[in-house]
Amino acid sequence: MRQRIASAHGDAQTTDIAASERDRRELLRDGFALGSAALAASSIPLWLSARDAFAAQDSGDAEILQNAINLEQVAVTAYDMALSGGLLSPAALRVARRFRDHEQQHADALTTALTDLGGTPPAPPKGSADVEKIADGLGDAKTQADVVNVLIELEMAGVAAYHDAQAKLVETRLLQTAASIMASEGQHLVVLRRLVGANPVPKAFETGAI
Amino acid sequence: MDIDGFLRDPQSRRRFFQRSGVIAGAAGGPAVLLVACGDSDATPNVLTGPDESDQADVEILNGALDLELQAVAAYKAGAARLRGSMLEFAKTLLEQEQEHADALSAAIRDAGGRPNRAKSSYDFPGLRDQTDVLRFAVTLENTAIAAYIDALPKLSQGELRATAAGIITNEAEHLAVLLDALGSDPAPSAFVTGKAS
Numbered sequence: 001m002r003q004r005i006a007s008a009h010g011d012a013q014t015t016d017i018a019a020s021e022r023d024r025r026e027l028l029r030d031g032f033a034l035g036s037a038a039l040a041a042s043s044i045p046l047w048l049s050a051r052d053a054f055a056a057q058d059s060g061d062a063e064i065l066q067n068a069i070n071l072e073q074v075a076v077t078a079y080d081m082a083l084s085g086g087l088l089s090p091a092a093l094r095v096a097r098r099f100r101d102h103e104q105q106h107a108d109a110l111t112t113a114l115t116d117l118g119g120t121p122p123a124p125p126k127g128s129a130d131v132e133k134i135a136d137g138l139g140d141a142k143t144q145a146d147v148v149n150v151l152i153e154l155e156m157a158g159v160a161a162y163h164d165a166q167a168k169l170v171e172t173r174l175l176q177t178a179a180s181i182m183a184s185e186g187q188h189l190v191v192l193r194r195l196v197g198a199n200p201v202p203k204a205f206e207t208g209a210i
Numbered sequence: 211m212d213i214d215g216f217l218r219d220p221q222s223r224r225r226f227f228q229r230s231g232v233i234a235g236a237a238g239g240p241a242v243l244l245v246a247c248g249d250s251d252a253t254p255n256v257l258t259g260p261d262e263s264d265q266a267d268v269e270i271l272n273g274a275l276d277l278e279l280q281a282v283a284a285y286k287a288g289a290a291r292l293r294g295s296m297l298e299f300a301k302t303l304l305e306q307e308q309e310h311a312d313a314l315s316a317a318i319r320d321a322g323g324r325p326n327r328a329k330s331s332y333d334f335p336g337l338r339d340q341t342d343v344l345r346f347a348v349t350l351e352n353t354a355i356a357a358y359i360d361a362l363p364k365l366s367q368g369e370l371r372a373t374a375a376g377i378i379t380n381e382a383e384h385l386a387v388l389l390d391a392l393g394s395d396p397a398p399s400a401f402v403t404g405k406a407s
Contacts, residue, residue, distance in 0.1 A: 098397070099397070101400070102397070103400075105401070106401075109400075109401070159379060166362070166368060166375045167368025167369060167371060168368065175363045175371065176360075176362060177401070178375075179362055179379075181400075182379050183379045183381075183402035184382070184401060185379070186379035186380070186382045187382050187383060187385070187386040187396060187402060189383065190383045190386040190387060190390075190396060191390075191396055200383065200386070200387055201383045201384060203306075203380070204307075204310060204380055205310075205376035205380060206376055207372070207379075
């Protein structure tokens with residue numbers, strides 16, 4: 001396997017992200033002949049540190065689970081902030097409440113799986129760098145669309161992290177659980193994209209790549 | 211068989227899996243997902259040589275390809291009953307299923323196998339109107355998701371698993387749009403398993 005960018009802590013550089021995406025796409029194309037979707041100039045995803053840690057090379061199942069739990073807890077916090085921000089319509093509030101509940105269910109299921117492996121669940125991410133980034137992103141929001149776009153970015157980061165984890169996880173049920181959670185995040189994306197008038201299903205392969 | 215019968219009849223669903231070469235494991239709802247998913251013998255095959263795991267991958271990928279080709283045929287057959295934005299959407303779905311089929315075919319060839327072809331005809335239930343088509347499409351998407359999730363851990367290559375997961379997520383997105391068009395909750399469960407919830 002080719003070298004993969006895996007900085008477990010802190011932010012990677014924009015160029016690193018682009019290189020990482022390109023590398024991944026090349027790997028996929030080699031083995032799987034993906035279509036020729038152009039790689040967009042990369043913006044720095046808000047959730048990069050969480051995603052990077054999640055996808056880090058040489059992670060064992062337990063470590064991947066811990067990072068996945070962290071990502072889901074961050075997502076719960078993000079939806080909480082969106083719910084209390086005062087910018088969502090009643091319909092969007094209903095959506096956000098349900099998706100917050102889904103993210104919590106993901107965190108709970110992953111926590112059970114981690115405990116079964118003998119691992120220790122991570123501390124709540126309150127005050128973490130990721131939560132601060134979300135708070136900044138949502139703090140700048142002026143409209144419902146701004147809020148929803150932050151949530152879309154969050155869900156995309158989740159999809160990307162679970163996508164990368166497929167190559168790293170070992171245990172059968174974890175692979176399946178991760179895929180079913182990834183698919184749930186994809187369904188969230190459909191609803192959120194529609195809220196901002198975007199194409200709900202833009203790509204045949206939903207890998208979380210921007 | 212009418213569409214209600216098709217949806218109710220577990221044998222019909224099962225035949226899909228058998229036709230695809232991907233036999234579903236024990237049924238289980240999403241609530242017991244962690245316990246119910248997967249068979250213990252489904253761990254990646256690390257003890258056999260590359261030839262054997264390639265062969266196993268080819269079999270799994272051809273099973274998935276059968277389902278994708280069937281979905282392409284179904285969306286073609288259903289298009290005549292669709293109108294306006296749903297017709298446009300069905301074209302997008304059809305194109306995306308075809309992209310999955312193309313990627314699977316390429317992966318099968320890369321693993322030294324021969325991709326299955328589409329059948330000359332499929333035994334679809336009667337599709338009288340848009341609702342029939344949408345409901346049948348929901349069944350097909352759920353069937354595909356369940357089959358892929360069952361097959362996923364059996365694929366020997368991490369990159370193949372990742373691509374399969376990208377397809378599963380895309381099928382889940384199709385499902386969300388179809389459910390929404392039927393007036394149902396587009397994201398009814400936190401765990402998308404393709405099994406009845």
